[in-house]
Structure formats: structure tokens, C-alpha cells
Amino acid sequence: MSVGNDGTDRVAEASATAPGRVLVVGASAAGLATVEALRRKGYEGAITVLGDEPHAPYDRPPLSKQVLSGAWEPGRAALRTAAALTALDAAFVLGDAAVGLDTATRTVRTRAGRELTADAVVIATGVRPRTLPGSAGLWGVHVLRSLDDALALRAALVPTARLVVVGEGVLGSEIAATARTLGLDVTLAGPLDAPMALQVGPVVSAALAGLHRENGVRLRFGAGVAGVTGTAGVAGTAGEHGRVTGVRLAGGEVLPADVVVVAIGAVPATEWLADSGLGLDNGVVCDSRCRAADGIYAVGDVARFHHEHLGRAVRLENRTNATEQAAAVAGTILGEDRPYVPVPYFWTDQFDAKLQIHGVIPAGAEIEVVEGDLAARRFVARFTHAGAVTGVLGWNMPKQTRLRRQDVVDAFPVTALAH
Amino acid sequence: MKVVIEEDKCCAAGQCVAAAPDVFDQRDDDGIVVLLTVHPPDDLAEGVRDAVAMCPAVAIRVEQ
Numbered sequence: 001m002s003v004g005n006d007g008t009d010r011v012a013e014a015s016a017t018a019p020g021r022v023l024v025v026g027a028s029a030a031g032l033a034t035v036e037a038l039r040r041k042g043y044e045g046a047i048t049v050l051g052d053e054p055h056a057p058y059d060r061p062p063l064s065k066q067v068l069s070g071a072w073e074p075g076r077a078a079l080r081t082a083a084a085l086t087a088l089d090a091a092f093v094l095g096d097a098a099v100g101l102d103t104a105t106r107t108v109r110t111r112a113g114r115e116l117t118a119d120a121v122v123i124a125t126g127v128r129p130r131t132l133p134g135s136a137g138l139w140g141v142h143v144l145r146s147l148d149d150a151l152a153l154r155a156a157l158v159p160t161a162r163l164v165v166v167g168e169g170v171l172g173s174e175i176a177a178t179a180r181t182l183g184l185d186v187t188l189a190g191p192l193d194a195p196m197a198l199q200v201g202p203v204v205s206a207a208l209a210g211l212h213r214e215n216g217v218r219l220r221f222g223a224g225v226a227g228v229t230g231t232a233g234v235a236g237t238a239g240e241h242g243r244v245t246g247v248r249l250a251g252g253e254v255l256p257a258d259v260v261v262v263a264i265g266a267v268p269a270t271e272w273l274a275d276s277g278l279g280l281d282n283g284v285v286c287d288s289r290c291r292a293a294d295g296i297y298a299v300g301d302v303a304r305f306h307h308e309h310l311g312r313a314v315r316l317e318n319r320t321n322a323t324e325q326a327a328a329v330a331g332t333i334l335g336e337d338r339p340y341v342p343v344p345y346f347w348t349d350q351f352d353a354k355l356q357i358h359g360v361i362p363a364g365a366e367i368e369v370v371e372g373d374l375a376a377r378r379f380v381a382r383f384t385h386a387g388a389v390t391g392v393l394g395w396n397m398p399k400q401t402r403l404r405r406q407d408v409v410d411a412f413p414v415t416a417l418a419h
Numbered sequence: 420m421k422v423v424i425e426e427d428k429c430c431a432a433g434q435c436v437a438a439a440p441d442v443f444d445q446r447d448d449d450g451i452v453v454l455l456t457v458h459p460p461d462d463l464a465e466g467v468r469d470a471v472a473m474c475p476a477v478a479i480r481v482e483q
Binding site: 033036037040059061076079080319320323324327345347349354356396397398399400401402 | 428430431432433434436437445446447449450468472473475476477
């Protein structure tokens with residue numbers, strides 16, 4: 001890029017502050033969205049994307065629904081076409097994982113021995129599913145985070161199988177619904193009282209429990225899961241590690257199972273940063289600009305950033321945060337100076353229910369149905385905590401719910417939101 | 420610019436309506452995206468590109 005004759009060329013001005021090389025570590029939604037946002041904002045420098053999986057960037061929300069059910073071929077979960085990726089003019093290094101970061105020189109080392117150095121490094125390594133102790137290697141025990149996880153689980157979901165889903169959060173509830181639709185004998189287990197109780201409060205989670213029960217999902221709530229039971233393995237055979245036979249609850253009861261899915265949350269993938277000197281505390285600790293250190297940023301599920309309106313650090317594991325935070329990080333890299341202050345949003349589809357949640361629903365929040373009818377399972381509810389609106393939730397009323405989002409925005413700056 | 424949507428991918432988040440309200444709307448009954456114009460004029464192009472970028476279900480694409 002050359003400086004214009006008049007010396008005031010705006011493009012040249014931008015290039016004076018833009019980094020010459022950007023390295024994005026992580027090739028999923030947040031990483032890819034960072035690249036796209038950089039190009040959209042006019043960045044013309046070199047970009048490299050390092051991904052630990054061999055796959056081109058793909059989307060995760062369909063994994064527990066359309067991909068798991070078989071309604072979609074896996075390729076439909078691709079985030080962009082090959083042509084769209086090519087048009088980004090970025091170097092994708094796939095199938096190689098980051099194993100270390102030298103913060104001073106902004107050099108990332110990889111498992112295969114590469115050394116990638118850049119002027120700006122964006123950490124987008126996401127999260128890893130938590131597992132149950134003692135389940136490693138046991139045939140029939142699954143987690144669901146990656147495309148390969150989804151395909152392995154899909155292959156295991158034969159209609160005669162007894163499936164136990166451990167974990168009553170969003171992912172566990174979605175997997176239970178999908179598997180039940182495929183005709184499996186499904187039990188959803190967890191320590192809370194109802195599906196997604198932490199995310200949507202007691203009234204809506206009770207309604208979700210009703211929906212699951214009516215569709216034939218067995219609910220086994222109010223008991224922690226202690227571990228799994230399995231057959232003894234036979235060394236040197238395919239059944240070397242044994243296969244799962246059930247899920248053992250904290251009280252000693254065993255739920256029989258042919259297949260078990262463990263969906264008990266995830267931990268940020270920051271092991272590779274242990275020696276980097278970056279602040280690591282349930283995620284990469286960032287300032288309100290998503291900056292972890294000079295020239296180093298974090299984006300998506302792995303980033304714990306300071307949210308100026310909430311006055312504290314937050315880490316958001318949701319799909320829209322990956323895109324919105326990526327746009328914010330791209331702006332920061334290119335010299336914008338704006339805090340990232342999102343209104344959290346997520347959706348879930350289970351059986352015939354489409355739920356949308358803007359903002360958050362803290363424990364003890366009051367619920368008020370502002371549109372529709374809860375009994376008819378078509379409504380918008382507004383949640384208030386300490387006198388301020390903290391969230392709106394829609395059940396099969398997506399458009400009406402979006403139109404109510406402003407209620408959250410209006411109250412947002414002064415509301416202390418709890419997880 | 421030609422806008423193409425895949426209704427069966429749409430998750431009804433409504434991000435596209437926020438980005439380009441003259442190009443996108445949502446159906447009242449199920450929130451699925453409604454394309455108001457297949458060929459938006461140039462002055463709406465930036466909003467459409469934002470909508471493509473922000474759609475959490477990757478349901479919108481642009482063809483030239």
C-alpha cells in the first residue's frame with residue numbers, strides 16, 4: 001500500500017497503525033469471524049489461522065441438533081464455502097495445535113514444531129468438555145464439542161440403545177431431545193431440579209421438564225453423578241478398556257446405560273499458555289478491549305474480559321459472543337478504542353420449543369409474562385432482579401422476543417448481572 | 420448484490436433484522452427470516468454484509 005501524493009491518504013494512514021502480520025490461534029467461529037472482521041474493516045496485511053483440528057472452520061450449534069440427528073450431512077455445518085475462505089486471503093494451518101506462546105516476541109510454537117510469529121496474536125482456542133473421573137477410554141462414553149465427537153455419538157445412537165445424558169444444562173438438554181426424537185430410551189440426569197434450571201430460572205425450567213417428560217425423556221434430577229460403571233477390559237483386544245454399563249449416582253443408585261453422554265460444562269483451553277505469563281483465571285484474562293497483553297488478544301469462549309457495564313470480568317460461552325467479540329477484537333487490532341459491552345444472547349431448540357434468551361436470568365429473579373401464554377407454550381417473559389430488568393426470554397415467539405430486547409438494553413448499564 | 424437465505428438453517432435470532440431492517444424481517448409466528456428484497460440497493464450493502472457476518476446460523480449469503 002503506498003502513501004498518496006497529498007500525504008493524507010486514509011488507507012495509508014490506517015496501514016501506519018495496522019500490524020503487518022496477524023496470527024489467529026483457533027479456527028472455529030470466533031477465530032474465523034476475527035479474520036472476516038479484519039478484512040471487512042479494510043485490513044490488507046498477512047493473516048495466518050492455526051487450527052488443531054483437520055477440518056475447515058465449522059459451526060457448533062448444529063452439532064447437538066441437525067448433525068447429531070442426521071438431518072444434515074456434516075458438511076452443512078461448515079461456516080463458509082471453500083471459495084469464501086479463499087477470498088479471505090489467509091493462510092490456514094490446520095491439524096496442528098499450539099503448544100506454547102512467547103509473549104514478548106509473539107511467537108506461537110506448535111505440536112508439529114512450527115514457530116509462527118506475528119505483530120498481533122489472537123487467542124481463540126475455545127473450551128474443552130469436562131469429563132467424569134474414571135470414564136477415560138471406556139467404550140460408549142461420549143462428550144460433544146467437536147464435529148468428530150458429534151459423528152462418533154451419532155454412530156452410537158441406535159434406536160434400541162439406552163442413553164443416559166449426564167448434565168442438565170443447555171447442551172445436555174438438547175442432546176436428550178435429539179436422541180429421544182431418534183427413538184432412543186433417554187434419561188437426563190443432573191443435580192438440579194429441572195433442565196437448564198441455572199440458565200432460565202424455576203418457572204421456565206419446570207415447563208421444559210414437562211416438555212421432556214411428555215416426549216418420553218426420563219428425568220432423574222436432584223442427584224449428583226458419582227461416575228460410570230463398566231465391564232472389565234481385556235488387554236490386547238478391541239474391548240481393552242471395557243464398555244460402559246451405567247451411570248452411578250451420588251446415592252449409589254445405578255442408571256443402566258448402553259451409551260453415556262457427559263455434558264457437565266467445559267473448561268477454557270489454556271494449558272498451552274501456562275508458561276506464557278498471561279493472566280489465566282478460568283480463561284485468558286483481558287481488559288475491556290479484549291487485550292491480554294501488548295499485541296495479544298483473546299476472543300470467544302476462552303476470553304475472560306472486563307465488562308465495563310457490569311463492572312466485572314465475564315466469560316461468555318455462546319455463539320453470538322464469538323462473532324460480536326471477534327468484531328470488537330478486529331477493531332481494537334486496527335486501532336479503534338472501544339470497550340466490548342455485549343448483551344448476552346443464546347437460543348436453544350428442543351423438540352418443538354425454540355427458546356431465545358437476551359440478557360441473563362439471575363437466581364431469584366422475578367418473572368413476568370409480557371406477551372403470549374405460558375400454559376400454551378408460546379410466550380415472552382421479562383425477568384427483573386433488584387428492581388431492574390436483567391433478561392427477556394421467549395418460548396416460540398422469537399420475533400416478539402427480539403423486539404423486547406430493548407428492555408434489557410435500557411436497564412443494562414446499572415444492573416449487576418449474575419451468572 | 421443478490422441475497423440468498425437458507426430458511427432451514429435460520430435459528431430466528433433476528434441479528435439480520437438489527438443489521439439491515441430494510442432487507443430482512445422475521446415471520447411473526449416462528450421468527451424465521453423473511454427476505455424483503457433479493458437485490459438490495461448499494462446504500463444497503465454494508466448492512467447486508469454485517470448481517471451475513473453476524474448471522475449465528477450462517478443462513479445468509481451474498482452473490483454478486
